[in-house]
Amino acid sequence: MIAFLQPRSIDEAVAALDHYGEDARPVAGSTALTILLRQGLVQPKALVSLAGLPDMSSVQQENAALRIGALVTHRAIETSPLVREALPALADTFARVANVRVRNAATVGGVLAEADYASDPPTAFLALDAVVEVAGPAGVRSIPIGDFTRGFYETALTSSEIVTHLRVPIPSDGTAGVYEKFVTRSSEDRPCIGVFAAVRLGEDHKSCAELRVAVGAASEVPQRFKDIETLASGNYLDDDVIRTVADGYADRIETLSDLRGSAWYRTEMVRVWVRRAVERARNVAMGIQS
Amino acid sequence: MRAIGSPVADTRFVGRRVPPSEGQQRTSGRLKFAIDHSVPGMLHARVLRSTAAHARITRLDASTAERMPGVIGILTGADLLRGGIKPTYGPVLPDRPLVAIDKVRFAGEPVAVVVADDVDTADEAVRLIDVEYELLPVYVDPEAATAPGAVLIHDTVRRRELITYPDLILNTDAGPNIFNHFKLRKGDVDAGFRQADRVFEHTYRTPQQQHVSLEPHVAICEIRDGRATVWSSASSPFTARFQVAETLRLPQSRVRVVTWHIGGAFGGKTYPRIEPLIAAVSWRVGGRPVRLEFSRAEEFYTIARHSSVVSIRTGVRHDGTLVARQVRILWGAGAYADISPRTIKNGGWAAIGPYCVPNAWIDSYAVYTNTTPAGGFRGYGVPQVCWAYERQMDEIASALGLDPLELRLRNVVHEGDSFSTGQTMRDVHVEDLLRSVAQRIGWQRPLPAPSHARAVRGRGIATTVKGTVTPSTSTASIKLNEDGSVNLLVSTTDIGQGSRTVLAQIAADALDVPLESISVAYPDTDLTPWDQTTSSSRSTAMMGGAVRTAAESVRRQLVEIASRLLEVGAADLNIENGSVSVSGAPARRLRYAELIRQSRSGNILGHGTHATEGGLDPETGQGIASHHFAQSACAAEVEVDLDTGRVHVADLAMAAYAGKVVHPTYAELQVEGNAAFGIGQALMEEMVFDGGQVANANLGEYMIPSLLDVPPRVEVDLLEDRSGDGQIHGLGEGGAPVVPPAIANAVSAACGAAIDTLPITPERVLRAVRGL
């Protein structure tokens, strides 16, 4: 028998989770969790519904950042005028996830807590230096995304904590972001690799002032190498520079094998798609149709 | 639609796009499937499945589970040893235990079945059953299973006294883990190879694949007073009746199988698997009604397509004429025989392809493997061999410097040619179909520019013929009611092919009544007469034939009655438009309803049987393989991304010989559906086994084509013979086999990557492009 709890505040939710310890599961959109439940892979004593929690269901702009409530669905981000205006590439990333039904149900909090490697939004979060806001019995804390996602389906959350918001700093004006999702089987496949690239040009509108590249679905957690990114600073993003960045990422990422591609193939795809993503971001930044 | 032969008088319904049956129900969610059915007081079953791919069961303890409140009973192998029911089943060789007895032979094999008041309780109880396994070596592919020293998966090959199908050829002694060997010997293949200017040898591989019918297998069984009723997703109710009767040791008259619409079959529901199991489960709990529905994951452990290793050796002259072909096929048939002995025969004789090859030698082996049992699957062996012979044709063309289309045109069978089985080919139009798809893909036109600098484009072509099970039999009954309306009693199941519309069209024309007056019954083995199967693209032709014969019987009886009532000889009577009238005196007429009432007949029952003859010699494979051949061709244009190996199907042209089209829209749907199916086989579908475990038993990991994976336009050319003698040619399967080789040939033309293993994944293409 599984108890069903409907807390009306974050405190109530945290208290309920704390009370049950490992035996309770928070549920919001209930996509991944339902699969685990029905296959008997998790057998909780209680489900704690987050659906009724206040102040977690909207996207706000605060201090040059978007503060996204954990209950906001993928579809809501995909279609949010605010996100489309401030961070269109983030909206595009969410738009690429699964299908419209899943996007209508799955939440930001859900995708963060799940830490599924074959996922699109976490790659964007890493590139955008997002910060995860978490509430627990000890209070609230902010965790940079790189520290939040720890490994396969493993996060910094304790069993009594929930994600409440995601804060995504809005990059400086003139930053062009793109998300490339590469699938190897059907159009509905999960990513073999996903690359989020953002380019901000210098005042000459030609050389690169800032490059950000995050690669997801190729290893346990999304990867980003600031030392490789800075190689581009001050340089024109020509073939050589881009190739250096792409090869750098390909050499550094320990790729995994799964049904979407072998480790060898993924390494090659890191090379290809980092290059393509950076090229496209550069072209968007320069105002050229890609 | 293109026609050959000049058309005869317009039929009223056959040939027209009449509204589909049950349109309102289909679009309102009210179409009935077995998965919707329930029976008062029914219990619920869940299956405990083996986690080992090949092992002895050393311990099975269900005592804790048995004691759980809400658990009614648990079926285990021990029950099967106590007698009462037949422990094993199978449509050809009864080698498959209902639940594992002492050994498991594939991961996912049923080991026990829990019956409980509800599904949740059954699920919990399953988790409480303790099983211990002593692992044995696991063979996933047929090469490993037939290698010297391989452990036998079955110690003996069980047989049955009666041969269940007249076209069966059994040769079960061909080697370890081989349970059937089909041979074809034509001409003198050694002499043929000596005459050849060039000899080509290649090996091609395909994996096990899944049908992915969206409706899973589901069945309910109740046994009352020695009569068993099974409501199920079976797509051939009489094969299910046969098996359940054998399992329960009941005469067939006391077994009733009831079906409605089937949510997709593609060959996966033609032969019974869930039905004998649920019958045994109901028997185990004293005949109480029990329902069993498989999850999608369980589908992966129920039935699959054969994997294959096809070694094909072909001798040709410099001008490309084929003079000899030798093919050896190892079929990965899974852990139990199922219908494999037949599938491998079908794939066997088809392995020469639609070509004139005077000297042929084929060895086709069904091999046990520790994987999900393989059975009928759209194309029935032809897709695997077509992959091989159509890929090799392109290799040959390339080596000889010939256009791949030209090479094929030089060798395809024409009217009067001798087929691999020595059968004289009639009504074959392969050349026409090839030219059609070549023309519509723009074979001679320059390729359009690729969409980006790192992409290349190419075109490929492929063709095939596929038979229909021969000999075979269908029967139909027509009940003409006292008001002139008609009940059509047929056991063809509507699996999506539109049989309920098509057979009604045929009946309405044959009886000369309005289409709306025909009501098609749902198959019920107590009430609808025997049909061999809904499979093999046979129903429109075979059941259509039986319906026409039944209609003739009804018409004869109507004329007989009219002759008596009107006191006129039968020869002076006309039957048309729902009535019988005197020739030359049209006012002297009686409507069907009046004939029935005035003669106090109650109703008129007409029965018809339609049967075909044929068969092959067990030593030479020569004879009549098929009553007629489905024929198709495909041309594909692809774009290959040279950096990723990803293949995009830019354009697809399909052509099929339909003989006679009963419903043009349904005919198109079959060919379009085959195109989508073929794209799946070509680019994305494979069951992945990890040491015998299915690694991708869900639709997030086993991918089937979506709307975006199929080109927005699929050109379909249906060639028809309108002369009135047109033999209906089934369209259900011919299209799928040609799509993968056409795509692979296009990939090869585009970038030189010669892919020999399905599916054509980006990684395989990239490795080939890079020469790795």
Add this chain to the structure above:
Amino acid sequence: MIERAVDEDGKLTLTLHVNGRSRRVKARAHHTLLQVLRDNLQLFGAREGCGVGMCGSCTVLLDEKPVSSCLLLAPLAEGKDILTIEGLASPGGELHAIQQAYIDHTAFQCSYCTPGFILTTWALLHEKPRATPEEAREYLSGNLCRCGSYVKIMEAVMDARDRLAGG
């Protein structure tokens, strides 16, 4: 009290708003909306095809948005407007233009996936009454048809769009 009461069978009493009517059902916390629709309410149009949200055979509209009912835990469906395929035709039984378009184009074969496609088509045209073929294909790409009726489905969708736009 934030914990919902359960009966002796461990079932919650849920109030679901389905096809314009309030329905009370008993279901366990881990039961999905799909199970409740079929087992409790005998609405069989939503169907299980994959159990992982990939195939769309279980599609229902939740506050006019398509969702996979095989993944939605039943308790989470409270307080929403649920529309199943059975609720699409008018109360008098007149088929919706989309349903009629599917029939007119024979945009189905076995028809198991058809309700999911029709509801998703409704949502598409509700959100984008002038959807282009590209937008329609993208929106419908998450509904799988194994029989491969995609070509005729697209014909029906574009025809329905035109009919609803007053064409």
